[in-house]
Amino acid sequence: MSLFLPSLIAVLLAAVAAGVVGVLAVSNRMVSLGGGLAHAAYGGVGLAFLTGWLPLPTTLAFTVGAAFLVAWLSERVPDRAETLLGVVWAMGMAFGVICVDLAPGYAGDLQAILFGSLLAIPRIDLWALAIADLLMIVLAWKYRRGLMGVALDPEFAEVSGFPVRWFRRGLLVALSVSVVLLMRVTGLVLLVALLSIPGALGVRWGRGLGGAMAVAGGFAAVFGVLGLSMSWWLDLSTGACIIAVAGTTYLLATLVPARR
Amino acid sequence: MSPGAPSFAVRFEAVSAGYGGRTVLENATLSLPRGGILGLIGPNGSGKSTVLRLILGQLAPRTGVVEVLGGPPRQARTRVGYVPQSLALERDLPVTVQDLVESGFLGLGSPSGGIDRLQRSRARDWVAKLGLEKVAGRRLSDLSGGQLQLALVARALVREPELLLLDEPTANADSRAEGTVFSLLEECCRDRTGIVVSHDIGVLSRNVGSIACVGAGKIVHHGGSELPLDALEEAYGCPVDLIAHGHPHRVLPHHDGDSCGHHHGTPRP
Numbered sequence A: 001m002s003l004f005l006p007s008l009i010a011v012l013l014a015a016v017a018a019g020v021v022g023v024l025a026v027s028n029r030m031v032s033l034g035g036g037l038a039h040a041a042y043g044g045v046g047l048a049f050l051t052g053w054l055p056l057p058t059t060l061a062f063t064v065g066a067a068f069l070v071a072w073l074s075e076r077v078p079d080r081a082e083t084l085l086g087v088v089w090a091m092g093m094a095f096g097v098i099c100v101d102l103a104p105g106y107a108g109d110l111q112a113i114l115f116g117s118l119l120a121i122p123r124i125d126l127w128a129l130a131i132a133d134l135l136m137i138v139l140a141w142k143y144r145r146g147l148m149g150v151a152l153d154p155e156f157a158e159v160s161g162f163p164v165r166w167f168r169r170g171l172l173v174a175l176s177v178s179v180v181l182l183m184r185v186t187g188l189v190l191l192v193a194l195l196s197i198p199g200a201l202g203v204r205w206g207r208g209l210g211g212a213m214a215v216a217g218g219f220a221a222v223f224g225v226l227g228l229s230m231s232w233w234l235d236l237s238t239g240a241c242i243i244a245v246a247g248t249t250y251l252l253a254t255l256v257p258a259r260r
Numbered sequence B: 001m002s003p004g005a006p007s008f009a010v011r012f013e014a015v016s017a018g019y020g021g022r023t024v025l026e027n028a029t030l031s032l033p034r035g036g037i038l039g040l041i042g043p044n045g046s047g048k049s050t051v052l053r054l055i056l057g058q059l060a061p062r063t064g065v066v067e068v069l070g071g072p073p074r075q076a077r078t079r080v081g082y083v084p085q086s087l088a089l090e091r092d093l094p095v096t097v098q099d100l101v102e103s104g105f106l107g108l109g110s111p112s113g114g115i116d117r118l119q120r121s122r123a124r125d126w127v128a129k130l131g132l133e134k135v136a137g138r139r140l141s142d143l144s145g146g147q148l149q150l151a152l153v154a155r156a157l158v159r160e161p162e163l164l165l166l167d168e169p170t171a172n173a174d175s176r177a178e179g180t181v182f183s184l185l186e187e188c189c190r191d192r193t194g195i196v197v198s199h200d201i202g203v204l205s206r207n208v209g210s211i212a213c214v215g216a217g218k219i220v221h222h223g224g225s226e227l228p229l230d231a232l233e234e235a236y237g238c239p240v241d242l243i244a245h246g247h248p249h250r251v252l253p254h255h256d257g258d259s260c261g262h263h264h265g266t267p268r269p
Helices: A004-027 A031-040 A042-051 A055-076 A078-102 A110-115 A123-142 A144-152 A154-159 A164-186 A191-205 A208-234 A238-253 B048-056 B073-079 B097-105 B117-129 B145-157 B175-188 B201-207 B229-236
Strands: B008-019 B022-033 B036-041 B063-068 B080-083 B163-167 B193-197 B210-215 B218-221 B240-243 B250-253
Touching: A004 A031, A004 A123, A004 A144, A004 A164, A004 A191, A004 A208, A031 A042, A031 A055, A031 A078, A031 A164, A031 A191, A042 A055, A042 A078, A042 A110, A055 A078, A055 A123, A055 A164, A110 A164, A123 A144, A123 A164, A123 A208, A144 A154, A144 A164, A144 A208, A144 B097, A154 A164, A154 B080, A164 A191, A164 A238, A191 A208, A191 A238, A208 A238, B008 B048, B008 B193, B022 B048, B022 B193, B022 B218, B036 B048, B036 B201, B048 B063, B048 B073, B048 B080, B048 B163, B048 B193, B063 B073, B073 B080, B080 B145, B097 B117, B097 B145, B117 B145, B145 B163, B145 B175, B163 B175, B175 B193, B175 B201, B201 B210
Parallel strands: B036 B193, B036 B210, B080 B163, B163 B193
Antiparallel strands: B008 B022, B008 B063, B210 B218, B240 B250
């Protein structure tokens, strides 16, 4: 039980981030970007492993840098945004692999980065997740109308003189933070599902942006608890169990009409 | 602007603009006085959207000057209302008609996008004025094309703009919604300026006071609702017959191997 409780706290904290940022990612069609950043983040993990720098801030800085690189390149070559994302995605991973190759010692812990591991999750990661959740809730509430307007019709928002570019940059940072913090729960390979499935369900059944985030967070919490329990009793990988529950629910949900 | 010079809603002075290696407007000139509604017609790809993008400050001219409400387009953004084509919207989001109309205040007040009680009340008034009260709480995905178009017009009008730009505002609307949109525009544009872009000259000639034609890199504007035939022919790049003069007007092109689309009619003898 001493291992189960921190894991339970971790999935519940992760559910908040997945709910808030997932709805924003789905609404702004940034899910692919989230998936790309999750993989590019491996470059930060490798860099921290090679240099001995603190993993969390190193990975976070690397991921934010990758996000802004994609955004900067996409603004210059908008027709090739998808290709550019693919390139940054692959280059981040390649950089991480090379760093690990160059680093002395055994890289066993990196398996947890790829596929998630809630066992023995560092307490500092839980605190970081809790603080990030709080910040995201406060900021999403304060800027909810602007966020909704930008998601709904970015062209109208821009020609109306609204600072769309700053909102997009804020979203990139929020997405990068979520990617890095949720990596522990599902691993970077499966992370895109945690960013997209609860968000898509929230958008489908929520009322308003806040309602969608609440619904998405609720779904993410249920997926987390069920997946964790399944993993605990069947001795399976937690991240894979969470995503199996989420994916099954989403597929079943497509049979139910959306909210009118 | 020199003192005593006339105040224009929109002024293009020898404007050239385009994308990449393609030039869409070349040395185009337009002086649109304040007040009234201008219809902007032209064939597909003629540059109607480019004119809108220049006015909205989304595109900078390569040469020449664009002035909107007496200054650079970007400085006029808070005084301009824009009704885009409804296809540009993300209709699947959890957003109601009331939310959509309230989003018209973006850029006018709080940098967070928040609105105050007065603005919320003004949005409600516009929702009612456009006959959308019954669907105010519905999601956008549940609206008909005409209802969505009216909601987009309401979103632009809550800004109380001095210049209103509408891009194909009746493309998805039935004749009733078209009537509502244009009678509202007529009422609103007594003390402001409207520019309506449409490929349908019939809709425009029924509803606007003056028409400009965009084509062959130029903007032809004579101030009235009738355009000379040679201007239409130059813009559309083919012979044009104007028949059934009255209501509705019809533009019929010559069809022997010409490149005009979206028109029906008989060849001119």
